[in-house]
Amino acid sequence: MTEYAPPRKRSVLIAGHPTSISLEPMFWTALEAAARERGCPVNALVAEIDVSRLDAERPPNLTSGIRQWLFARATGSSG
Template sequence: MEEESVTYSPPVKRSVLIAGHPTSISLEPIFWKALEIAARDAHQPVNALVAEIDEARMTVREPPNLTSALRQWLFGRALGG
C-alpha cells in the first residue's frame, strides 16, 4: 500500500442529500477522501453512507452533530471497528 502524507487544510463545505433534503457539511479534505473511499467500498453513493451514519447517530442518548458523527465513524472504521 502506498503511504500518503497528511496535508493540513481547512474544512471544505459540501452539500449532501439526506432523505431528500440538502444539508451542508464542512469536513477537512482528508475526511472527504476517507468518506468517498468508505462509500466506494460499500458500493453506495456518499449521500447514502452519510444518511446511514446520520440515522445511526440519532439512536444514541446524546447524539453528536453530523460532522462530529462522520469524523468519529471514519476514525472508528480506520481503527477496524
C-alpha cells in the same frame, strides 16, 4: 507527514433534504473511499451515518458523527 487543510463545505441530500457538511479534505477522501467500498453513493452513506448517530444517548452533530464513524472504521472499532 500530514497535510493540514481547512474544512471544505459540500452539500449532500439526506432523506431528500439538502444539508451542508464541512469536513477537511482527508475526511472527504475517506468518506468517498468508504462509500466506494460499500458500493453506494456518498449521500447514502452519510444518511446511514446520520441514522446511526441519532441512536446515541447524546447524539453528536452530523459532521462530528461522520468524523467519529470514519475514525472507528479506520481503527477497526466499527463501521
